[in-house]
Amino acid sequence: MDTIFAQASAPGKAGVAVIRVSGPLAFQAVEHLAGDIPKPRYAALRKLKTPGGEVIDEALVLCFAENASFTGERVVEFQLHGSIAVVASVMGELTVLKGFRPAEPGEFTRRALENGRLDLAQVEALADLIDAETEAQREQAMRLFSGALGQAVAVWRDKLIHALSLLEATLDFADEEVPVDVTPDVLGLVTTVKEDVERELRGYSAAERIRSGFEVAIVGAPNVGKSTLLNRLAGRQAAIVSAVAGTTRDVIEVRMDIKGLAVTFLDTAGLRETDDEIEAIGVDLARRRAANADLRVFLVDDSVATGIVAQPDDIVVRSKIDLRGGEGISAVTGEGIDALLSRLHGILVRRSANAGLVTRERHRAAMIDGQQRLGNALALLARGPDVYDQVAEELRLAVRRLAHVMGKVDVEDILDSVFNRFCLGK
Numbered sequence: 001m002d003t004i005f006a007q008a009s010a011p012g013k014a015g016v017a018v019i020r021v022s023g024p025l026a027f028q029a030v031e032h033l034a035g036d037i038p039k040p041r042y043a044a045l046r047k048l049k050t051p052g053g054e055v056i057d058e059a060l061v062l063c064f065a066e067n068a069s070f071t072g073e074r075v076v077e078f079q080l081h082g083s084i085a086v087v088a089s090v091m092g093e094l095t096v097l098k099g100f101r102p103a104e105p106g107e108f109t110r111r112a113l114e115n116g117r118l119d120l121a122q123v124e125a126l127a128d129l130i131d132a133e134t135e136a137q138r139e140q141a142m143r144l145f146s147g148a149l150g151q152a153v154a155v156w157r158d159k160l161i162h163a164l165s166l167l168e169a170t171l172d173f174a175d176e177e178v179p180v181d182v183t184p185d186v187l188g189l190v191t192t193v194k195e196d197v198e199r200e201l202r203g204y205s206a207a208e209r210i211r212s213g214f215e216v217a218i219v220g221a222p223n224v225g226k227s228t229l230l231n232r233l234a235g236r237q238a239a240i241v242s243a244v245a246g247t248t249r250d251v252i253e254v255r256m257d258i259k260g261l262a263v264t265f266l267d268t269a270g271l272r273e274t275d276d277e278i279e280a281i282g283v284d285l286a287r288r289r290a291a292n293a294d295l296r297v298f299l300v301d302d303s304v305a306t307g308i309v310a311q312p313d314d315i316v317v318r319s320k321i322d323l324r325g326g327e328g329i330s331a332v333t334g335e336g337i338d339a340l341l342s343r344l345h346g347i348l349v350r351r352s353a354n355a356g357l358v359t360r361e362r363h364r365a366a367m368i369d370g371q372q373r374l375g376n377a378l379a380l381l382a383r384g385p386d387v388y389d390q391v392a393e394e395l396r397l398a399v400r401r402l403a404h405v406m407g408k409v410d411v412e413d414i415l416d417s418v419f420n421r422f423c424l425g426k
């Protein structure tokens with residue numbers, strides 16, 4: 001196993017830069033550069049020197065013992081002055097050490113996974129946490145990082161293994177008198193798990209929206225002020241505004257944090273019938289993107305937009321109220337914009353409400369598979385003890401598919417606990 005190293009902090013100039021080293025030889029790095037190995041988990045101030053005795057930097061050094069670190073290996077951190085030259089010099093010293101090499105992207109976390117310190121869902125959650133830009137994304141990632149999905153899967157697994165053990169007992173007694181009918185207990189266990197899995201699956205689309213952001217399309221007739229509204233929301237000139245109808249042709253996207261939710265606003269071409277070939281392409285694109293968005297804000301003045309149907313929750317709002325008075329917004333004065341955002345936020349929060357633990361297509365695919373196996377098991381169970389062996393097989397497959405969510409594919413491990421749990425002395 002190589003000892004790996006990388007800059008853990010963002011590249012470039014900074015207050016402090018962190019270089020992390022992990023692997024069996026990690027402590028050699030600190031001995032080589034700092035002259036001794038400070039006590040693990042205590043920050044120590046050290047002068048880091050080249051083999052020739054030249055001082056590279058005065059740094060804080062932090063050592064972690066094997067089995068008591070993020071990766072599970074020996075880890076050393078050098079907390080340096082955040083200078084490009086200092087970082088380059090320390091990296092250079094590490095590169096020449098035998099048994100050391102630069103880490104691949106994600107390799108520290110990969111070692112944490114391989115050493116059983118994180119499961120696959122936690123690794124994904126960690127990636128989401130690092131990508132999180134809004135409060136809802138951070139909360140969702142932290143919930144998963146705490147291992148909540150793994151715990152849920154473990155509970156399901158235990159129940160299914162319990163159901164399996166009941167079936168196995170009956171199968172093992174096949175030639176003798178079966179003491180009790182296990183069908184009601186098995187039915188209860190499998191039904192509970194199936195319902196739990198289904199509930200988690202229902203939260204997928206909300207969780208995925210929180211993770212990738214909601215899309216909100218601004219639509220309406222030409223010249224109603226869509227681009228002006230987008231620029232107002234973005235706080236910058238993201239789109240061209242002009243008094244000429246038909247200015248916007250491409251879809252302009254602006255990503256924003258709306259009170260903790262990630263939202264991408266789409267400014268679109270004004271909807272109308274047109275002979276202008278390029279504008280027509282823009283109108284077509286606008287219709288398609290608007291139809292696929294999570295929500296549409298219809299801006300209306302006196303003109304009527306053609307060709308797009310409002311869906312439930314869509315917002316219709318009057319524009320240019322500085323000219324026309326009444327309810328609505330003015331993208332020029334800013335009136336009504338906060339109210340519009342609050343309304344939008346309320347709708348998206350409601351749609352986020354049932355977000356659960358299933359945040360990725362990978363989880364979803366494994367769980368749908370597992371849930372189908374459970375459905376098969378229930379259908380077979382209704383046919384009685386003659387097909388208990390087939391019920392058991394479906395349950396085993398369900399357990400295996402659910403375990404995939406955590407990145408565990410070891411079937412032996414599952415079968416072992418099936419057989420250990422229910423010892424019949426046979």
Ligand SMILES: Nc1nc2c(c(=O)[nH]1)N(C=O)[C@@H](CNc1ccc(C(=O)N[C@@H](CCC(=O)O)C(=O)O)cc1)CN2
Nearest residue numbers: 008018020041062064065067068069070071072077117
């Ligand atoms: N400087 C620094 N800050 C950091 C990290 C890091 O690696 N270095 N982290 C990472 O990227 C996160 C913290 N995560 C960590 C997770 C586990 C252990 C660790 O040593 N675990 C041991 C001991 C646990 C204990 O004493 O309570 C263990 O789990 O056995 C350290 C950091 C965020 N901040």
Ligand SMILES: Nc1nc2c(ncn2[C@@H]2O[C@H](COP(=O)(O)OP(=O)(O)OP(=O)(O)O)[C@@H](O)[C@H]2O)c(=O)[nH]1
Nearest residue numbers: 222223224225226227228242246247248270331332
């Ligand atoms: N007084 C006033 N003028 C506005 C307002 N919003 C937009 N306008 C003006 O209306 C004209 C059209 O604005 P745009 O934002 O380009 O309209 P659009 O809906 O994007 O138009 P297309 O891209 O052609 O579909 C410009 O002259 C804007 O300055 C508003 O709230 N008040």
Ligand SMILES: [Mg+2]
Nearest residue numbers: 226227247248
């Ligand atoms: Mg426009």
